Amino acid sequence: MNLKDALAGxxxxxxxxxxxxxxxxxxxxxxxxxxxPSAGNLRAREYYxxxxxxxxxxxSAAAFGQEHVASAPxxxxxCADPAxxxxxxxxRGQLYSIQDAASATTCLLLAAFDLGLGSCWTxxxxxxxxxxxxxxxxxxxxxxxxxxxxxxxxxxxxxxxDMTEAVHWIEG
Ligand SMILES: Cc1cc2nc3c(=O)[nH]c(=O)nc-3n(C[C@H](O)[C@H](O)[C@H](O)COP(=O)(O)O)c2cc1C
Numbered sequence: 001m002n003l004k005d006a007l008a009g010x011x012x013x014x015x016x017x018x019x020x021x022x023x024x025x026x027x028x029x030x031x032x033x034x035x036x037p038s039a040g041n042l043r044a045r046e047y048y049x050x051x052x053x054x055x056x057x058x059x060s061a062a063a064f065g066q067e068h069v070a071s072a073p074x075x076x077x078x079c080a081d082p083a084x085x086x087x088x089x090x091x092r093g094q095l096y097s098i099q100d101a102a103s104a105t106t107c108l109l110l111a112a113f114d115l116g117l118g119s120c121w122t123x124x125x126x127x128x129x130x131x132x133x134x135x136x137x138x139x140x141x142x143x144x145x146x147x148x149x150x151x152x153x154x155x156x157x158x159x160x161x162d163m164t165e166a167v168h169w170i171e172g
Contacts, residue, residue, distance in 0.1 A: 001114050010110055011157065013118025014068035016149025021074045025115055029076070029148070032111030036103035039096035044084040045104050048077040048134050055133060056147075062129035063122055063145055072147030077130065078105045079140040101143040108146060118151035 001009075030047055038044065050056055051074060059077070060070035069075060080101040085093030105121055112119040122145040130142045 006110050006114055008157075010113040011118075011155045012120040013149075013151045013153060013155065014120050014147075015151070015153040016068070016072050016118060016147070017152045019073070019150045021117065021148060021150070025117070026074055026076075026148075028115070029108055029111050029117075033078070033104040033108040036100070036107040038100040038103065039085060039093070040088055042085055042088065042096075043100060044081040044093070044097035045101040046079045046081060046140060047104075048079065048136075050075040050077070058133045059125075059130065059145060062133060063125040066122060066124070068120055068147050069122060069145055072149045074148045076108065076146045076148065077134060077142050078108070078144045078146065079136065079142050081139055082141060083139045098141070098143060101141075105144045105146060112148055116150070117148055118153075119146055119148045121146060 026049060030049070033047065034043065050059065053070075056072065056075050057070045059075060060066055060068075063069045078101050080097040082094045082097040085097040085100070087093070089096055109119050109121060123143075125142070125145055127142060130136070130145070134142070136142065
């Protein structure tokens with residue numbers, strides 16, 4: 001798939017077929033995530049991969065009952081490591097680590113789409129619950145829960161917006 005098609009075609013998919021996702025595909029997705037740019041190449045991000053139904057169910061509860069988190073065959077939680085960036089970049093490193101995690105999440109979603117998988121960036125969750133469920137070290141901040149599975153829905157693209165609302169040209 002070319003990049004243009006991937007960018008245009010990727011959608012948030014929240015319904016998945018009852019079919020497992022092979023470990024080799026999960027490994028490919030994690031490698032794709034790691035191709036993302038990162039500040040100073042510090043890669044201040046880590047990934048938790050969940051396959052166990054009880055844990056996915058608990059994460060779904062932490063995500064205020066979002067059902068797609070429980071029903072996906074695989075859930076990857078992307079975490080930022082602010083202290084790692086902070087050691088080199090001070091306060092600015094906090095922001096960089098979140099950006100490192102976000103850029104990895106974007107690559108993960110695009111790679112999933114390229115493989116024919118559906119995924120959904122899920123950011124609405126109770127951080128302290130997620131910390132407890134995953135037994136996260138204190139240094140890590142969970143930034144995105146990403147359920148992944150073979151699609152069972154093909155959502156239409158959301159409404160776009162007039163780019164003049166968002167783009168500011170400074171010329172001359
Ligand atoms: C930071 C962030 C947080 C999001 N949180 C959620 C969420 O908690 N639940 C959900 O269903 N979708 C969530 N989404 C997905 C958006 O709803 C979705 O990307 C948007 O509606 C555009 O649709 P598309 O991804 O199909 O282009 C989130 C996306 C981002 C980038």
